Amino acid sequence: MATIPSISDSLTAAGSASIVLIVPDAARRGKLDRMLNDSAFPVARGCSTYPESRYLEELITLGCDVFVVDLDANIEQALALIENICSRDNPATVMATSARSDPALLIRSMQAGAREFLAEPVLAKTLIDAVTRALTRREKTQDLAPTGKLLMFVGAKGGSGVTTLATNFSIALTKQDAGKVVIVDMDLQLGEAALGLNLTSQFSVLDALRNEGRLDNDFLSSLLVRHTSGLSVLAAPEQYTPFNSLSSGVKKVFTILRRQFAFVVVDAGMAICNAEETLLDLADTIYVVTEASVPALRNARRLLSYIAGRERSPHVEIIVNRFNGKEFAIDQNSTTKALGRPVDWKIPNDSPSVRTAENTGVPLAMKDSPISRVVDQMAVIASGKPAQSKKSKTLRGLFQ
Ligand SMILES: Nc1ncnc2c1ncn2[C@@H]1O[C@H](COP(=O)(O)OP(=O)(O)OP(=O)(O)O)[C@@H](O)[C@H]1O
Ligand SMILES: [Mg+2]
Helix, strand or coil: CCCCCCCCCCHHHHCCCCEEEECCCHHHHHHHHHHHHHCCCCEEEEECCCCCHHHHHHHHHCCCCEEEEECCCCHHHHHHHHHHHHCCCCCCEEEEEECCCCHHHHHHHHHHCCCEEEECCCCHHHHHHHHHHHHHHHHHHHHCCCCCEEEEEEECCCCCCHHHHHHHHHHHHHHCCCCCEEEEECCCCCCCHHHHCCCCCCCCHHHHHHCHHHCCHHHHHCCCEECCCCCEEECCCCCCCCCCCCHHHHHHHHHHHHHHCCEEEEECCCCCCCCHHHHHHHCCEEEEEEECCHHHHHHHHHHHHHHHHCCCCCEEEEEEECCCCCCCCCCHHHHHHHHCCCCCEEECCCHHHHHHHHHHCCCHHHCCCHHHHHHHHHHHHHCCCCCCHHHHHHHHHHHC
C-alpha cells in the first residue's frame, strides 16, 4: 500500500501542535521544515506530491493545525486541494506559498480558502507569525463547541404560515434573553423572512454556501443583518436561484452558527431543497406547521411519519395555524385523529393583526395580539424557562 511521501513523522512525539507541509519542491520543503522545527513547531507530515483523496483523508484525520500548500508545482491541483481541505468542518488553517509574485494568484488562493499567502523567499519570522495566528484561531474555535439549539420550522403545504411563525417566534425568543438568536432563511428559492422583518440584506445563505472554503465565524458574521429586536438574520437570496449540492456547506454553516448563537431558527419552507436531510439530522426541534384542512393534515401526517422513521428523530411539535378560520370545518378530534397525535400549538386566524404588521413593518411579535400571545408561549418553552401555567394550559393544551 502506498503511503504519503514523508520527510518526518513527528506527530506522536509532538503532542497537539502540528503542521503538514505539502510542498513538492524538496529544497523549499526542507527549508520550511527547518524553520518550523527551530521554532518548536514540529512538522507532522511532509508531502512531496499533492495527496490523492485517500491520503488526504488520512492527513485530515491527523487533526493538524496548519496545512502549508505550495502552489507552484501545479497551480490548479494545489488550489483544488486547498478548496477541498477548507470545505470540511475542520478548524485547521491553510496557507498557500508561491515564488510567483502574482496578485491574481493570491486572490485565487484566498478564494479557495487559504488564510495566509507566504511569498518566497519565506522569512522565518513571517512563517512563525502566521503559524502563531493559526494556533490562536484554532484555540478560539475549540473553545466554542456548537451547543446552540437548532429549531426548524417546516410547512405541510405552501402558505401554511411557516415564515410568519418562524420570524415572529425568533423575535419572541430574542425577547426571552436566553441567549443570542439567529434566523436562517433556507427557503432558498423564494424565501421572504427578511422581508417579513422589514429588512433588506446585501448577502444571503447562498453567499455562505458558495464560499464554503472561506466559511468561518468572521465571514459568516459579515453576511448577517440585525433586526432592531436584536435578532440576527441570514436571509434567502433576492433572486430566484436554483442551487444543488448543498449538504457539506449547510453542515458547516450551521456548525458555525451553533457556536455563535444559543438558538438557530430555520425557516425551511416546504423543505423541498436537498439540504433537508442535513437539517433534519441537525435539528433539535422540528415545528411542523399545518392548517386544519384535509390536504394539509394529510401532508403533515406523511411528514411526521417520515421524521419518526428516520434513524435520528428529533423532538417534534405540531402547530395548527389559522385554526379558527371560517373555511375550516375540521374539528379538534378529527384533527388529532388525522395527525395520529395531539396538536401542540394552535395559532388563531388573525388577519387584522397580520395586515397591520405587513403595512407598518413592525412584526407581530413586537406587539400584543392573539398570535403573538401564543408565539410568546412557544418561545418561553423553547428558551427552557418554565411555562406560565395558566396560559400554557389554555393555549398549548387546547387540542389535547
Ligand atoms: N395566523 C394567521 N392569520 C392570518 N394570516 C396569516 C396567519 N399566518 C399567516 N398568515 C398570512 O398568510 C400568508 C402566508 O403566510 P407565510 O408567508 O408565513 O406562509 P409560508 O408557509 O411561509 O408560505 P410559503 O410556502 O410561500 O413560504 C401571509 O400573507 C401571512 O401574512
Ligand atoms: Mg415562507
